[in-house]
Amino acid sequence: MMRYFNPRCRLAFATILMLLDLLAGCSLAPPYTPPQMALPASYKGTGPFALANPQAQLAQGDWWNMFGDEQLNHLEASLNAANPNLQAAEETYTQARDIVGEARSQSFPQLSAQAYGSKNRQSEHRLFRAAGAGPSEEGSLGYGAALSWEPDFWGEIRNRTNYAKANAQATAAMVASARLSLEIELANDYMALRGLDSEHAVYRKTLAYYSEALKITKLRFAGKIAAGLDVERAQNQLSSAQAADTDIQAQRGVLEHAIAVLAGENPSTFSLPAEGLASLAIPRIPVGIPSALLQRRPDIAQSERQMAAENAAIGVARAAFYPNIQLSANAGFQDDAFGGLASLPNSLWSIGASAALPLFEGGLRRAEEQQSKSAFTQAADNYRATVLQAFREVEDQLLLTNSLVSENTQQQDALRAALKVQDLALRLYTNGLDNYLSVTVAQVAALSAELATVQVQTRQLQAAAGLIGAVGGGWSTADLPTSKQTIPFNPVAFHHAPGDVREPN
Structure with missing residues (x-):
C-alpha cells in the first residue's frame, strides 16, 4: 500500500524503520572480553609423569584406561551411565537450557486466541433504565485473536537471553x-580397596609366619629351653595381627559399598573379587603447559561463563533506565448468536502502543545497576581464585608424584632390610643365641615395612589419578555447548528433539 504515500511520507516511514532497526541492535551491556592472567611458562613441579613434549596434553576420552584395569574400566562406565547424582546434575543443564528458551521467547511476538460465550440479564428496575430501552436479557458470543510485542530497543531481552545462555554454558x-x-x-576408592586387598595378602603371609614362630616357642618351652614369656609374646603377635587383618576386611567392605553407590548399583547385591595392586599400572601423564590449563579445567570454564553472564546482567539493569515500549493488536467477531459470528459488520479490532518511562523510584534502578556491576566484579574475583586453586592442585599432585617415586624406592630398601632382620632374629632364637624379644621387635618392623610399602604404592596410584583430575581429565572448552546449542528447541516446533528431555524412570 506504500504506493499511495506521498514522497515525504515515504521518507518519514523509511526513517522510522531505520531508527527502529538501529535501536533494535542496541545493547547496553559492556563489551566482554575473557579475563587475562599472567601465567608461568612451566610448572614448578616436573617429574616422571610429564612427557618431554611440553605441548602434550592428556588425550580426551576414558582416561581411566591408562591404568590398564578392566574392572576399573567397567566401574567407570557404570558410573557415567547410572550414577544418580551425575544424572541429577545433568538435569540442571536441561533446566538451564529451558530457561534460555523462556528468556528468548520474549523477543518474539506473543499471539493468543480466545473465544467466549455468555448469557446476560439486567434488572428491569435498574437505575436510569428508560422505558422501552430494549431487552433485559441477551446472549453474547465472540472469538478473536490478540497480538503483543515488546520491541527490544535497549537490548534488555537480548541481554536476558545472553545471560541465560552463558549460565547454561556454566x-x-x-x-x-x-x-x-x-x-x-x-578411582581413588577402587585403588584404596585394591590396596587393602594387598594389605590383606601381607597379613595372610604374616599370620602364617607368626603361627610358625608360635609353634617354635611352644616346642622350646616344652623342652624347657625357653620361658613361658616367649610363648605369650608370640601369641600376642599372632592375635594382634589377626585383629588388624579383621579391621582391614571391615574397611574393605565399607569401600566396596561406596564404590557400589558411585557405580549406581545396590550395595546389597554388589561385590568385587579380591585382587591386589598388581592389576593396576602407574601411567605416564602428560600435564602440558600452564597456559593450556585454562582450557582444560571445567571449573575454570564455569567461572569464566559466570563472568559473561554477569556482564550481560549489567545490560539488563541499564535498560531499565529507558522507556518500556509495547505494541498490541486485537481483532475478532462478536454477536448475540452463532449465525452472525463470521459476518464482517460484527467484526471488531484495536491497535495500540504504550510506553512507560521511570521518572523517580527512589534510586531503585541505580541500586540495581550497581548491584549488577558488583556481581560482575565478584565473578571476576571468583574466576581468579578458581585459576589459582587449579594451579595449586596441579603443583600439589606433581609434588606428590615426585616424592612418592623416591619414597617407594626408599621403602623397598627398608622392607628388604626388615625381612632380613626378621629371618635372622628367628634363626638366632631357634638356635638359642638370642631371646624372643628381639624376634618380636623384628617382626613388628617387618610387618610395618610391608604395610608401608603397599600404602606407598596405593598412594602413587591415587596421586596419578589426582594429577589426571588436576589437569582436567582430558576435558577441554571445545566440549562446552556453543551459544546456539544452549537453545532447547525451535519456537515454531511442537515436539521435543531426541534427547532433549530424559523421561523419569
Whole structure:
C-alpha cells in the first residue's frame, strides 16, 4: 500500500524503520572480553609423569584406561551411565537450557486466541433504565485473536537471553566438573580397596609366619629351653595381627559399598573379587603447559561463563533506565448468536502502543545497576581464585608424584632390610643365641615395612589419578555447548528433539 504515500511520507516511514532497526541492535551491556592472567611458562613441579613434549596434553576420552584395569574400566562406565547424582546434575543443564528458551521467547511476538460465550440479564428496575430501552436479557458470543510485542530497543531481552545462555554454558561446565570429580572419587576408592586387598595378602603371609614362630616357642618351652614369656609374646603377635587383618576386611567392605553407590548399583547385591595392586599400572601423564590449563579445567570454564553472564546482567539493569515500549493488536467477531459470528459488520479490532518511562523510584534502578556491576566484579574475583586453586592442585599432585617415586624406592630398601632382620632374629632364637624379644621387635618392623610399602604404592596410584583430575581429565572448552546449542528447541516446533528431555524412570 506504500504506493499511495506521498514522497515525504515515504521518507518519514523509511526513517522510522531505520531508527527502529538501529535501536533494535542496541545493547547496553559492556563489551566482554575473557579475563587475562599472567601465567608461568612451566610448572614448578616436573617429574616422571610429564612427557618431554611440553605441548602434550592428556588425550580426551576414558582416561581411566591408562591404568590398564578392566574392572576399573567397567566401574567407570557404570558410573557415567547410572550414577544418580551425575544424572541429577545433568538435569540442571536441561533446566538451564529451558530457561534460555523462556528468556528468548520474549523477543518474539506473543499471539493468543480466545473465544467466549455468555448469557446476560439486567434488572428491569435498574437505575436510569428508560422505558422501552430494549431487552433485559441477551446472549453474547465472540472469538478473536490478540497480538503483543515488546520491541527490544535497549537490548534488555537480548541481554536476558545472553545471560541465560552463558549460565547454561556454566551449568554444562559444572556438570563436567561433577562428572570428573565422581570419576576421580571412584578411582581413588577402587585403588584404596585394591590396596587393602594387598594389605590383606601381607597379613595372610604374616599370620602364617607368626603361627610358625608360635609353634617354635611352644616346642622350646616344652623342652624347657625357653620361658613361658616367649610363648605369650608370640601369641600376642599372632592375635594382634589377626585383629588388624579383621579391621582391614571391615574397611574393605565399607569401600566396596561406596564404590557400589558411585557405580549406581545396590550395595546389597554388589561385590568385587579380591585382587591386589598388581592389576593396576602407574601411567605416564602428560600435564602440558600452564597456559593450556585454562582450557582444560571445567571449573575454570564455569567461572569464566559466570563472568559473561554477569556482564550481560549489567545490560539488563541499564535498560531499565529507558522507556518500556509495547505494541498490541486485537481483532475478532462478536454477536448475540452463532449465525452472525463470521459476518464482517460484527467484526471488531484495536491497535495500540504504550510506553512507560521511570521518572523517580527512589534510586531503585541505580541500586540495581550497581548491584549488577558488583556481581560482575565478584565473578571476576571468583574466576581468579578458581585459576589459582587449579594451579595449586596441579603443583600439589606433581609434588606428590615426585616424592612418592623416591619414597617407594626408599621403602623397598627398608622392607628388604626388615625381612632380613626378621629371618635372622628367628634363626638366632631357634638356635638359642638370642631371646624372643628381639624376634618380636623384628617382626613388628617387618610387618610395618610391608604395610608401608603397599600404602606407598596405593598412594602413587591415587596421586596419578589426582594429577589426571588436576589437569582436567582430558576435558577441554571445545566440549562446552556453543551459544546456539544452549537453545532447547525451535519456537515454531511442537515436539521435543531426541534427547532433549530424559523421561523419569
